[in-house]
Amino acid sequence: MQTVSAKADLVLHEGVILGHPGSDSVALSAGRILAHGRFAQLKPLVGPRTHLIKLAGRTLAPGFVDSHLHFLEAASAFSGVAVWRCRTIADLLADLRVSAGRTPPGNWLRAFGCDEALLLDKRGPTRQELDQAVAKNPLRLRHQTLHASWLNSRAIVQLGLEAEGFRPPDGAALIRDATGRLTGLVVGMERWLTHHLPIVTKAEVEARARTMSRELSAAGVTAFTDATVRNGFDEVELFARLKASNAICQRVAMMIGAPHLEAAARCAEVARAAGIRIAGLKFMPGASYDGSTAARRVRIALSSGLDCAFHATEIEEIEEALEAIELAQRQIGAVEPRAVCRIEHGGVIAPEHIDRIVAARAWVVTNPAFIYFRGPKYACEPGLAPYLYRAASLRAAGIELAGASDAPVTPARPLAGVAAAISRATLDGDVLGAEERMPPDEALRLFTRDAARLQRLEAGEIATGMLADLVVLPHDPSPMDAADLLALNVDLTLIAGRVVYERGRPAVAHSDSADLHSA
Numbered sequence: 001m002q003t004v005s006a007k008a009d010l011v012l013h014e015g016v017i018l019g020h021p022g023s024d025s026v027a028l029s030a031g032r033i034l035a036h037g038r039f040a041q042l043k044p045l046v047g048p049r050t051h052l053i054k055l056a057g058r059t060l061a062p063g064f065v066d067s068h069l070h071f072l073e074a075a076s077a078f079s080g081v082a083v084w085r086c087r088t089i090a091d092l093l094a095d096l097r098v099s100a101g102r103t104p105p106g107n108w109l110r111a112f113g114c115d116e117a118l119l120l121d122k123r124g125p126t127r128q129e130l131d132q133a134v135a136k137n138p139l140r141l142r143h144q145t146l147h148a149s150w151l152n153s154r155a156i157v158q159l160g161l162e163a164e165g166f167r168p169p170d171g172a173a174l175i176r177d178a179t180g181r182l183t184g185l186v187v188g189m190e191r192w193l194t195h196h197l198p199i200v201t202k203a204e205v206e207a208r209a210r211t212m213s214r215e216l217s218a219a220g221v222t223a224f225t226d227a228t229v230r231n232g233f234d235e236v237e238l239f240a241r242l243k244a245s246n247a248i249c250q251r252v253a254m255m256i257g258a259p260h261l262e263a264a265a266r267c268a269e270v271a272r273a274a275g276i277r278i279a280g281l282k283f284m285p286g287a288s289y290d291g292s293t294a295a296r297r298v299r300i301a302l303s304s305g306l307d308c309a310f311h312a313t314e315i316e317e318i319e320e321a322l323e324a325i326e327l328a329q330r331q332i333g334a335v336e337p338r339a340v341c342r343i344e345h346g347g348v349i350a351p352e353h354i355d356r357i358v359a360a361r362a363w364v365v366t367n368p369a370f371i372y373f374r375g376p377k378y379a380c381e382p383g384l385a386p387y388l389y390r391a392a393s394l395r396a397a398g399i400e401l402a403g404a405s406d407a408p409v410t411p412a413r414p415l416a417g418v419a420a421a422i423s424r425a426t427l428d429g430d431v432l433g434a435e436e437r438m439p440p441d442e443a444l445r446l447f448t449r450d451a452a453r454l455q456r457l458e459a460g461e462i463a464t465g466m467l468a469d470l471v472v473l474p475h476d477p478s479p480m481d482a483a484d485l486l487a488l489n490v491d492l493t494l495i496a497g498r499v500v501y502e503r504g505r506p507a508v509a510h511s512d513s514a515d516l517h518s519a
Contacts, residue, residue: 006034007047010497013039015055016476018062019462026060028468031496035464058491059476061444062460063222063469064414065451067365068309068344068404071226071239071248072205073146075212077112077408084113084144084373089121093133096141105136108155108198112408115144117377125150127184140193144374144409148187156182159196168192191230205238209247216250217501219413220490222469223251223457225404227309227344229282232260236267240274249500251469253279253455255309261297264306277456280307280339283324285317298328298341305338309365313347315387322353325360342454345406346394348387354397363400363454366391368421368446369410371433372486375426385432391421391446392436402454403446414447415477415485421446423482440478468497 008027017023017036025039027046035042046052081099086092096111103109116124130139130152138155142148151159160166161174162182168174172188186193200208216224228235231254242248256267258281268278281301283294298308308328310321325341341362343349347370349357357364366389371378378384395401403421405412421443424431438446445460452460459467472492477485493501 006045008034008042008045008050010051010053011039011042011046012053012055012060012470012472013042015057015472016059017462018059018476018478024055026462026470028494028497031468031498033462033464033466033468036462053472053492055472059473060462061220061471061473061477062448062452062462063471063493063495064220064447065402065455065457065460066216066221066224066405066407066412066414066447067402067451067454068227068367069224069407069412070146070228071209071212071224071252071407072235073228074408074412075205075208076110076200077142078212078215079208080110080112082113083111083141084115084118086114087118087120089119089123089125089129092119092125093129096130096133096139100134100137100139103137107137109134109137109139111139111141113144114141114150115374115377117380118144118374124185127151127153127156127182130184140197142190146190146409148185149190149193151184151186153184156184159193161186206242206245206247209242213248213250214501216412217493217495218490218503219411219415220471220473220493221250221412221414222471222493222495223253223452223455223459224412225253225255225279225455227255227279227282227404227406229255229257229284229311231256231282233263233267233270236270236276236278239276240270243274243276249495251275251455251457251459251495253277255279255282257281258283258294258297261300264301264304278306279455280309280342282344283308283310283321285311285320294324295327295331298324299332302328302332302339302341307340307342309342309344311344313345315348315350315353318343318346318349318353322356322360325362326356329360340400340454344404345389347389348384349390349394350387354394354399357394357399358397363402364390364394365402365404365454366394366446367404367406367410367417368443369405369413369417370420371424372416372420372427373410375430375432376428378432379426379428379430386435388433388436390433390436391438391443395438395442400450400454401446402451404451415488415490417447418443418477419482419485422485425482440480444477468494470494 010028013025023036025042026036027034138158139152141150169192175183175185312318312321343364346364403417421438449460459469491503
């Protein structure tokens with residue numbers, strides 16, 4: 001143990017310290033790790049103001065970092081009706097019916113998580129079925145991918161979608177049946193719908209954010225990157241307000257959409273004052289990759305030290321992303337060492353793309369939990385599994401990886417992602433791409449050390465001087481199988497050495513550890 005003269009603010013003792021078999025205690029001071037070792041060694045660091053938390057054999061691990069989620073979308077989905085667990089139309093309609101019975105007539109009912117490919121019926125709900133289940137409320141049921149919604153008749157009428165002369169926004173589609181009547185499924189209208197539904201008040205946004213932040217804390221998430229492509233100056237200001245009010249207790253990084261490049265400096269100024277990091281530019285397939293325009297934006301961003309992140313789930317999207325990266329890197333020459341390119345999702349990566357990703361020095365931000373939660377959909381596509389959310393083969397090639405949930409597409413539970421990276425098992429028990437399994441320690445690093453490096457955080461491992469972003473788990477996750485990891489709860493979450501979550505206690509935001517325990 002390194003000799004340190006300062007007294008500790010907090011000491012966690014008599015447990016398992018992940019990665020340090022010779023230690024059973026960790027001392028924290030001023031939001032960082034002061035030292036670790038045997039409790040007898042750390043006793044000189046204990047002073048009259050030092051608080052003690054007895055681990056009692058539990059495991060202290062680095063806090064989890066989610067490298068790609070959509071915080072406001074997840075908060076909104078969490079405040080509504082979650083139906084992603086439903087496997088049949090009948091179950092989905094039953095859940096909607098119960099929720100409608102608890103909602104005042106005329107109020108909007110918001111639901112999330114339906115994907116026809118995951119339902120045993122292999123179809124989405126019809127307009128008539130939604131009308132029968134939710135008769136007195138306008139309903140918006142969002143697709144699990146966030147790219148489509150189902151609406152009942154009350155919603156369609158209230159939004160004027162059947163009004164004479166209504167035209168959907170460019171790129172959107174209103175799906176009709178053989179008679180020309182709207183089926184209720186609308187595609188590519190998510191932003192339009194968000195803007196035309198009843199306004200959510202600032203108070204409601206803050207309340208949702210507090211709830212979502214607590215859910216993240218309960219899952220052990222101490223930092224995240226919001227990867228929402230529509231983020232611009234207004235969204236940065238909103239996150240700054242939510243941080244200032246302590247509605248969000250996690251460390252926050254934000255991407256901004258590629259079209260907002262010109263506002264990047266203004267965004268960074270507001271973000272910096274709120275303790276938020278601008279994580280770079282987010283590019284979506286199609287228009288934002290547009291040849292020379294995309295290359296110009298990538299070139300400017302990389303030269304300015306901004307990362308560039310490319311949404312790429314399909315092989316064609318990987319190809320588009322790599323072409324944009326390669327063109328920009330040829331134009332810029334040596335890439336600014338502070339900036340990297342990121343392949344977001346990497347849902348399907350063909351063998352011929354691996355060397356190109358290596359040459360581009362790009363990270364892949366992968367979603368192993370998709371294998372578990374969305375596996376039944378992939379299992380129906382023969383030949384897909386070997387290329388699906390690859391992990392072991394990418395790491396063997398020297399590609400940097402970080403893990404993410406893409407919440408609300410899958411729940412923001414890093415341990416579910418770790419379990420899926422280890423087992424490659426779906427919720428139906430199938431195994432997809434067993435050769436891409438990761439050893440437990442490497443799977444855990446996806447959401448700790450490696451994710452922290454990508455977010456430029458001095459965190460993700462238990463070492464002197466690192467940020468005291470930590471979790472206490474009931475058991476050591478290293479030897480656990482995937483099923484047990486899925487069921488593993490987080491007992492305590494600390495950010496900057498302060499307890500923000502304790503299982504079984506009322507919600508707290510930045511609570512003082514003095515409120516908790518003494519030896």
